[in-house]
Amino acid sequence: MRFKTSIRNIQTFSKLTASLSSLGKVAWVRLDDLNVRFTIIPETGTQVWASLSIDSIFEDYTIQSNAENNAINLELPLPPLHRALKSAINASSASIRLTKRDGVPVLSLTIITNTISSGNTANGFLNGASQDPFGDNAFREQDLNAGREREAVVTQDIPVRVLTADSVEGIHEPRVREPDAHIILPSLIQLKAISDRFTKLASATSTGAIRSGGANNIPKLELSANMHGSLRLSISTDALNISSVWTGLTNPLLDPNQVNPDGEGLEDHPSTLLRERGPDAWSTVRIDGRDWGKVLSVGRLGGRVIACFADDHALILYVYLANYEDGTDESVLTYYISSFSA
Structure with missing residues (x-):
């Protein structure tokens, strides 16, 4: 079983999880070759059945399982996923993969952010010199790497349950008569x-x-x-x-x-x-x-x-x-x- 993808639109994905998590804390997620589905079935209140095209939120999408259409069914807690996505809003890239940590299946969200490294700039040197032009620190060795872009990588794991195809076979959308x-x-x-x-x-x-x-x-x-x-x-x-x-x-x-x-x-x-x-x-x-x-x-x-x-x-x-x-x-x-x- 394998699932890995890059997130094409982090902001849209974050807004989606925020909306879904307001109605239920746990979602049934179905991933396959055709689309991505999020389903919320609370004990009381509104049910949500979301069917998303893969390209609407993901790219470089890879999935593999023994089920039909390479389907993978997950029970996913929405609040941790939403918090992780919020932290990735300003990231230069983000990706998700299904893996294990200490034998527990997790969705691992990896965020890459480009930051400007700190250092003693010319402006900082002049400010220091103006305060004490004849002090010991009036002339300081400068960091040649100051102001260079650095890459920060953060990984957050969201525990999930992998569901068998048999366990979700009986789940279906409510049947409603034709609307008036x-x-x-x-x-x-x-x-x-x-x-x-x-x-x-x-x-x-x-x-x-x-x-x-x-x-x-x-x-x-x-x-x-x-x-x-x-x-x-x-x-x-x-x-x-x-x-x-x-x-x-x-x-x-x-x-x-x-x-x-x-x-x-x-x-x-x-x-x-x-x-x-x-x-x-x-x-x-x-x-x-x-x-x-x-x-x-x-x-x-x-x-x-x-x-x-x-x-x-x-x-x-x-x-x-x-x-x-x-x-x-x-x-x-x-x-x-x-x-x-x-």
């Missing part, structure tokens, strides 16, 4: 700011029940979309009822071949039926405001985000990241968020 509405979201940074504000207002104006942490008393945001380009975010408590509406958004067209393998039309699709009911027909989900704020942290990665609403059932987000070289949508992060009952 699908819409391209506005800026996630803007959406997160308003969502966090609504959640804080709800917590501040609610009784002690919310602060007690009961599952039925957490701040719940209501998110709705129609098939006429509108998105509505609202929250309601005994003390307040506020909402914010975006209009002029895009409802992307569905590919009939993806919805119906036989190529049949979309006349009876739930989103078509919702569109026919007009702009006052909405598909709505109710979600945990705090969890939703963590989901929206993926906005730091940029990209196009499509939200699919299965009314009163689930919200699925597809976050498309542009390919590093040709700008195609080859990398996608999929978020599954269950809806609270009305």
Whole structure:
């Protein structure tokens, strides 16, 4: 079993791990010849299934195993990986390899940073001379290596568990019925700011029940979309009822071949039926405001985000990241968020 690669875009990789680690501390990572997958399945809250093209974060990618497609499955703690990547932000290069330390499998992150060596510069000599022009140190021997570039190499090990193919065979993405509405979201940074504000207002104006942490008393945001380009975010408590509406958004067209393998039309699709009911027909989900704020942290990665609403059932987000070289949508992060009952 062998895995080694250079990190092409350290900043993007660091932002990705920061976003994922806010939702779960441990990820299932699948590496193979085709792509890199990160999966977060917490006991409660949002599930994440991220499928990244190799070129979006890696280069000089080498992998070898006895499994199909040279697949390697790992259980990876995300916070240590994110801390290691943060320390590599200003590095000139960084690489990762799967190895062992004292019999324990680790992902070994090697960071190379170019630094300017310290030494007595001419400016330092003159400053010293001006303070005591006739002292013993008025004339000093200069370091000829002063100011030369030096290479600093730091290696950090992140312990991992290597999983067998059989142990992950039964893991699959949640099955969700066809959505009633699908819409391209506005800026996630803007959406997160308003969502966090609504959640804080709800917590501040609610009784002690919310602060007690009961599952039925957490701040719940209501998110709705129609098939006429509108998105509505609202929250309601005994003390307040506020909402914010975006209009002029895009409802992307569905590919009939993806919805119906036989190529049949979309006349009876739930989103078509919702569109026919007009702009006052909405598909709505109710979600945990705090969890939703963590989901929206993926906005730091940029990209196009499509939200699919299965009314009163689930919200699925597809976050498309542009390919590093040709700008195609080859990398996608999929978020599954269950809806609270009305």
